[in-house]
Amino acid sequence: MEIVKLTIDDKPVVVEKGTTLLEAAKTIGINIPTLCYMKLEDLNFENKPGGCRICVVEVEGRRNLAPACKTECSEGMVVHSHTVRVVNARRTVMELILSDHPAECLTCAKSGECELQTLAQNLGIREIHYKGEQSRYKGDKSPAIIREMDKCIMCRRCETACNDVQTVGVLSAINRGFEAVVAPAFEMDLDHSVCTYCGQCVAVCPTGALTERDYTWKVIEALVDPNKTVVVQTAPAVRAALGESFGMEPGTLVTGKMVAALRKLGFDYVFDTDFAADLTIMEEGAEILDRLSKHINGDKDVKLPILTSCCPGWVNFLEHHFPEMKDIPSTAKSPQQMFGAIAKSYLAKELDIKRENMVVVSVMPCLAKKYECTREEFSVGGDPDVNMSISTRELAQLIRNANIDFNKLTDEDFDNPLGSSTGASVIFGTTGGVIEAAVRTAYEQFTKLELKKVDFEELRGMEGIRQATIDFNGLPINIGIAHGLGNARKLLEDIKAGKSVFHAIEIMACPGGCIGGGGQPYHHGDVEILKKRQRAIYREDAGKPIRKSHENPYIIKLYEEFLGKPLSDKSHELLHTHYFDKKKRVEIS
Amino acid sequence: MAKYKSHILVCGGTGCRASLGEEIVQNLITALEENNLEQEIQVVRTGCFGFCEKGPVVKMVPDNTFYVQVTPEDANELVLEHVVKGRKVERLLYLDPETKERVSDSKHMGFYKKQIRIALRNCGFINPENIDEYIARDGYSALGKVLVEMTPEDAIKCIKDSGLRGRGGGGFPTGLKWEFTRKAQSSQKYVVCNADEGDPGAFMDRSILEGDPHTVLEAMAICGYCIGADAGLIYIRAEYPLAIQRLKIAIDQARQYGVLGQDIFGTGFNFDVEIRYGAGAFVCGEETALIHSMEGLRGEPTVKPPFPAERGYKDKPTNVNNVETFANIPPIILKGGEWFAAIGTPKSTGTKVFALAGKVNNVGLIEVPMGITLREVIFDIGGGIKGGKKFKAVQTGGPSGGCLTDKHLDIPIDYENLLACGSMMGSGGMIVMDEDDCMVSVAKFYLDFTVEESCGKCAPCRIGNKRLHEMLDKITLGKADEDELTKLRNLANVIKDTSLCGLGQTSPNPVLSTMDNFSDEYLAHVRDGKCPAGQCKALMHYVIDSHLCVGCTLCGRVCPVDAISGEKKTPHAIDSTICIKCGACLEKCKFGAISVQ
Amino acid sequence: MAKVKTLDDLRKMKDELKSRISLRENSDNPESLVQVKVSMATCGIASGAKEIMNYFIEEFDSQNIDAVVTQTGCMGYCYAEPTIEVTLPGEKPLVFGNVTFSKASEIIEKYIKEGELVDGIIPDNYETIE
Ligand SMILES: Cc1cc2nc3c(=O)[nH]c(=O)nc-3n(C[C@H](O)[C@H](O)[C@H](O)COP(=O)(O)O)c2cc1C
Ligand code: SF4
Ligand code: SF4
Numbered sequence A: 001m002e003i004v005k006l007t008i009d010d011k012p013v014v015v016e017k018g019t020t021l022l023e024a025a026k027t028i029g030i031n032i033p034t035l036c037y038m039k040l041e042d043l044n045f046e047n048k049p050g051g052c053r054i055c056v057v058e059v060e061g062r063r064n065l066a067p068a069c070k071t072e073c074s075e076g077m078v079v080h081s082h083t084v085r086v087v088n089a090r091r092t093v094m095e096l097i098l099s100d101h102p103a104e105c106l107t108c109a110k111s112g113e114c115e116l117q118t119l120a121q122n123l124g125i126r127e128i129h130y131k132g133e134q135s136r137y138k139g140d141k142s143p144a145i146i147r148e149m150d151k152c153i154m155c156r157r158c159e160t161a162c163n164d165v166q167t168v169g170v171l172s173a174i175n176r177g178f179e180a181v182v183a184p185a186f187e188m189d190l191d192h193s194v195c196t197y198c199g200q201c202v203a204v205c206p207t208g209a210l211t212e213r214d215y216t217w218k219v220i221e222a223l224v225d226p227n228k229t230v231v232v233q234t235a236p237a238v239r240a241a242l243g244e245s246f247g248m249e250p251g252t253l254v255t256g257k258m259v260a261a262l263r264k265l266g267f268d269y270v271f272d273t274d275f276a277a278d279l280t281i282m283e284e285g286a287e288i289l290d291r292l293s294k295h296i297n298g299d300k301d302v303k304l305p306i307l308t309s310c311c312p313g314w315v316n317f318l319e320h321h322f323p324e325m326k327d328i329p330s331t332a333k334s335p336q337q338m339f340g341a342i343a344k345s346y347l348a349k350e351l352d353i354k355r356e357n358m359v360v361v362s363v364m365p366c367l368a369k370k371y372e373c374t375r376e377e378f379s380v381g382g383d384p385d386v387n388m389s390i391s392t393r394e395l396a397q398l399i400r401n402a403n404i405d406f407n408k409l410t411d412e413d414f415d416n417p418l419g420s421s422t423g424a425s426v427i428f429g430t431t432g433g434v435i436e437a438a439v440r441t442a443y444e445q446f447t448k449l450e451l452k453k454v455d456f457e458e459l460r461g462m463e464g465i466r467q468a469t470i471d472f473n474g475l476p477i478n479i480g481i482a483h484g485l486g487n488a489r490k491l492l493e494d495i496k497a498g499k500s501v502f503h504a505i506e507i508m509a510c511p512g513g514c515i516g517g518g519g520q521p522y523h524h525g526d527v528e529i530l531k532k533r534q535r536a537i538y539r540e541d542a543g544k545p546i547r548k549s550h551e552n553p554y555i556i557k558l559y560e561e562f563l564g565k566p567l568s569d570k571s572h573e574l575l576h577t578h579y580f581d582k583k584k585r586v587e588i589s
Numbered sequence B: 001m002a003k004y005k006s007h008i009l010v011c012g013g014t015g016c017r018a019s020l021g022e023e024i025v026q027n028l029i030t031a032l033e034e035n036n037l038e039q040e041i042q043v044v045r046t047g048c049f050g051f052c053e054k055g056p057v058v059k060m061v062p063d064n065t066f067y068v069q070v071t072p073e074d075a076n077e078l079v080l081e082h083v084v085k086g087r088k089v090e091r092l093l094y095l096d097p098e099t100k101e102r103v104s105d106s107k108h109m110g111f112y113k114k115q116i117r118i119a120l121r122n123c124g125f126i127n128p129e130n131i132d133e134y135i136a137r138d139g140y141s142a143l144g145k146v147l148v149e150m151t152p153e154d155a156i157k158c159i160k161d162s163g164l165r166g167r168g169g170g171g172f173p174t175g176l177k178w179e180f181t182r183k184a185q186s187s188q189k190y191v192v193c194n195a196d197e198g199d200p201g202a203f204m205d206r207s208i209l210e211g212d213p214h215t216v217l218e219a220m221a222i223c224g225y226c227i228g229a230d231a232g233l234i235y236i237r238a239e240y241p242l243a244i245q246r247l248k249i250a251i252d253q254a255r256q257y258g259v260l261g262q263d264i265f266g267t268g269f270n271f272d273v274e275i276r277y278g279a280g281a282f283v284c285g286e287e288t289a290l291i292h293s294m295e296g297l298r299g300e301p302t303v304k305p306p307f308p309a310e311r312g313y314k315d316k317p318t319n320v321n322n323v324e325t326f327a328n329i330p331p332i333i334l335k336g337g338e339w340f341a342a343i344g345t346p347k348s349t350g351t352k353v354f355a356l357a358g359k360v361n362n363v364g365l366i367e368v369p370m371g372i373t374l375r376e377v378i379f380d381i382g383g384g385i386k387g388g389k390k391f392k393a394v395q396t397g398g399p400s401g402g403c404l405t406d407k408h409l410d411i412p413i414d415y416e417n418l419l420a421c422g423s424m425m426g427s428g429g430m431i432v433m434d435e436d437d438c439m440v441s442v443a444k445f446y447l448d449f450t451v452e453e454s455c456g457k458c459a460p461c462r463i464g465n466k467r468l469h470e471m472l473d474k475i476t477l478g479k480a481d482e483d484e485l486t487k488l489r490n491l492a493n494v495i496k497d498t499s500l501c502g503l504g505q506t507s508p509n510p511v512l513s514t515m516d517n518f519s520d521e522y523l524a525h526v527r528d529g530k531c532p533a534g535q536c537k538a539l540m541h542y543v544i545d546s547h548l549c550v551g552c553t554l555c556g557r558v559c560p561v562d563a564i565s566g567e568k569k570t571p572h573a574i575d576s577t578i579c580i581k582c583g584a585c586l587e588k589c590k591f592g593a594i595s596v597q
Numbered sequence C: 001m002a003k004v005k006t007l008d009d010l011r012k013m014k015d016e017l018k019s020r021i022s023l024r025e026n027s028d029n030p031e032s033l034v035q036v037k038v039s040m041a042t043c044g045i046a047s048g049a050k051e052i053m054n055y056f057i058e059e060f061d062s063q064n065i066d067a068v069v070t071q072t073g074c075m076g077y078c079y080a081e082p083t084i085e086v087t088l089p090g091e092k093p094l095v096f097g098n099v100t101f102s103k104a105s106e107i108i109e110k111y112i113k114e115g116e117l118v119d120g121i122i123p124d125n126y127e128t129i130e
């Protein structure tokens, strides 16, 4: 390890070679302000175009100021981070950025969470000396994501997320100079592009340029409609993050408070998507076993590996980028849609209400789910199985809007029958969780033995691609896990090339899985937050009395009363779907 | 093959092709055929002669007669008179503006007297589409010499000794750059020729590629040998079709002759060259942006370090040099570094090609030794200011160079001096301005370009230049006060100080240099509401001199907006708040009573 | 197959090709070279000036003499056509009249190569003809 010695603001610093000035300064308690810079350690996300020029510092001997985020320390460097020259430059540049930004803070969706706003305050900008024309771009409202590019500051984080991390390649800088902006090619709308709606761009955008499509008002309208029975389902990752919106430590589990708040908001039934996750495992697990047994019996046509299908971001990716592989994933719907289908059939019957009079709202960490519930195949006679999907952030917004003091709520339990769940379904919220849940069930069903140790540490973690071999009583089952679509792409290319060694692969579009979903409270570049959420998820699992999906009594009951058995005709009708080749559509348009 | 007893060289550069060079060639050939002379006289399309002011140029060899502003219709006369009868066609000879005499030998023209042609040595001399002519002029001998007789270290040393510095703008010592790239560890390296040439008005690189494409190929191969690369890429803007065509021909011929390709000169050295096309964005001339553009990415710069020499094209060590830089390499190898170092000044050796333009009598492409003064360039070579007007300023270095003035005329031109006066060498643009130019408007004009060409990646350049432009606009409209000047200067300095790449780091130069050198003019705009050069329309006022006005009412009747009032036979007056400055009244007044102030 | 396989190939090639553009090279610095101007007006052509001119060109070429041969208009010595003007570097121009092939050969061998005067000089009372 090579060591470099330098001075920053008259303080000596010793760092490893390759350390940037920004990192070096941090070690001695100097926080050089940044704007475009963002690095998510472990998640392959590093955005440092050196474009905002906010982090500039003075390096003796250099003609111009140097960006601290991009400049590596070198021996004997003498650096000044807050001389008059630096501070004046920083403020002037900030004023420039603000001069090309609509000052709509009062009504902006990002207000309070906006990094530009925070920085302007930190730099003490009270006046913009350089006013002038502002750049204007056309707005874009997709079912999931809203782009208001007038607010874009060209930090390029979304581009990094979309290209480097997700390899989707929709967002990139177009135009030049003052007109430069990040947009899909030809400035087309997102819904004409191959966007997967994973929302990772929204998750990293420092400003209000990229936000989710807000359905909170539609929820309120449904809640006040006396003719509607409003049913809500909450995804596993929501409970591990919602507390952050109310100032709680990241990783605080707020399941009970969340349920209480939802009831207070007026939902008629507060159910759990986790229930549907258990159902997913029943169907997906059965499918895995089916393909596996066929494979073992020498069926050459059987498609292996089988891929999970519960993440709609990933499904979109498949349909746009790998349509030729559309018969490989499991046909099981995502838990959100399974829930919707069951709610509007089984539950509606139980409650004796018409499906049109039932409104299903989902609370998701996810923006792709907003799009998913608009898919035609997930509706009956024009009535969607899930009427609308709101994000964790939108739920927080609704709660605040209803004057609920979230932190003071007493825990409450979900309603039944669709509120009961196992530990297996909780871990759907993190990368590796779906496949671990599937293994718990598939193992027992395949080997007919009891699984003593349900924690599969080998499947857990944050590494982008993980693999493990699970011993199914003598039969080694190779499991692959990818989160982040760039990682998924690697495994898919392997499958395409016939090089894949896996029997089953779990794919999640978002880095970290749903805990890092595009609808979660903003992490502002702190990966620790994701890790804390992940630990919370596993904690919740460990604390559950039942930890295998097939042991969920309400699931057992649902099959007995309604579905028959996994992969039955009824199951196929309600719980399975098929995928479309969307590559063509995009090429034509 | 027939032995030609004389050659007619016709400028075939883009400028002259546009001004009918090709037609002249055709007409000459026809006329020669009609006189049965096609076997004896060879018509050669060459590259640019540089004297574009007087183009198209036709040069008769061997009697060295230099015809200027030739039209296709003149071809017949040239053949009948000059070729057949041996009489010079006087009217097509260059007229010396001072002595008022016709000059037939270019060496006696002021325009050529002080020039030394190294980079342009073959331009206007050989047929660029014929490798034989290049070889006849020592072409590929330098490559041969390097491959057969020198180690890469020797050759790099020779370039270092020559003191050659990059002609693309930065002025980085070429030998040193090669050495860095040589030292970078990698099995694959690249040589890139930067032929993006985005400066408006600059055409030295284009002229070299059109007039002598082989020199660039040869130099790239030499560079490849020195740094350990076997692949060369020429990044050229697609708007240079003729240069591209000639490059393609040259590459084909070079491959046929085996001076590109495998086992060159039997030494085991392989090198080949490919052409890559740029869409013509100015910023793509910046080397990191250029590399990204070649990689199929958005053409925008990235922070250096890492320099291309460490991590360039496809992340491999890459040596990027400018066309003109390369054009100097073969002569340096053949004649030695010392020979080159003896030309120019100690720190800026050799020559530099400038595109002389603007309000001088002789616009064109010139190659002069470093250290020559601006005065010599503008007055001796350029033949002084057009129309006998007064010299006001010269802008060097392309759109982001600075405007220099009287007091800089005798400073020897080299990299350091230009920088010290707030301008730069740039790629060698040189635009002369006279007393009619408003310096605020000039600065605004250059900002127009940089605002347009900024890639938009970094905030100070993307937004700052726009604001600079808006502020200059305000000044020319008379809507700014003195405070605006303080803000303008601060902003210009911050943009320079904080921008990511050379574009933003230099784009405020026109503003800062005009503010420094013409502060009175700025003050006149903001304090007195006047444009001393009379260019800023918004600051012009039409006034009627009541002593001269006889009250004929003519002006009042032509004014389209009824800004003029006054009784018959009494002096009239113009209401400047209504006046749209169309000038109609001024033209009509028979008594000279109306003037602009 | 590559035409140029070795550096020697290139050098040979260059020597062969050199003459093709020597005309242009030479015309750039005529002062340092032998200059021959052949009067090529109507009268001159009629009296065989063209052939004489070609003769000079070919001889210079085959003997590797660096010289510039150009044509010029009527020198005003129509009685003595073909006339030529020869300028040796640093010397005053001399005009020769009635130049035949043998005269031409003599001029080359004696005057141009050795600097010896030969017969046929037309006394000069004019500056060089332009
Ligand atoms: C905005 C900008 C535009 C540039 N355009 C060109 C260009 O058109 N041609 C060029 O050779 N160099 C250009 N350069 C300089 C290159 O970045 C680089 O320094 C040069 O190609 C290196 O070659 P040299 O060392 O031979 O000059 C430009 C630089 C900047 C900052
Ligand atoms: S949209 Fe947001 S994330 Fe993307 S470049 Fe603009 S400000 Fe940055
Ligand atoms: S990983 Fe989760 S949050 Fe992200 S797109 Fe998939 S389902 Fe949505």
Ligand code: SF4
Binding pocket: B283, B300, B301, B453, B454, B455, B456, B457, B458, B459, B461, B462, B499, B500, B501, B502, B503, B504, B505
């Ligand atoms: S200085 Fe201008 S051209 Fe250069 S990176 Fe910044 S925005 Fe792009």
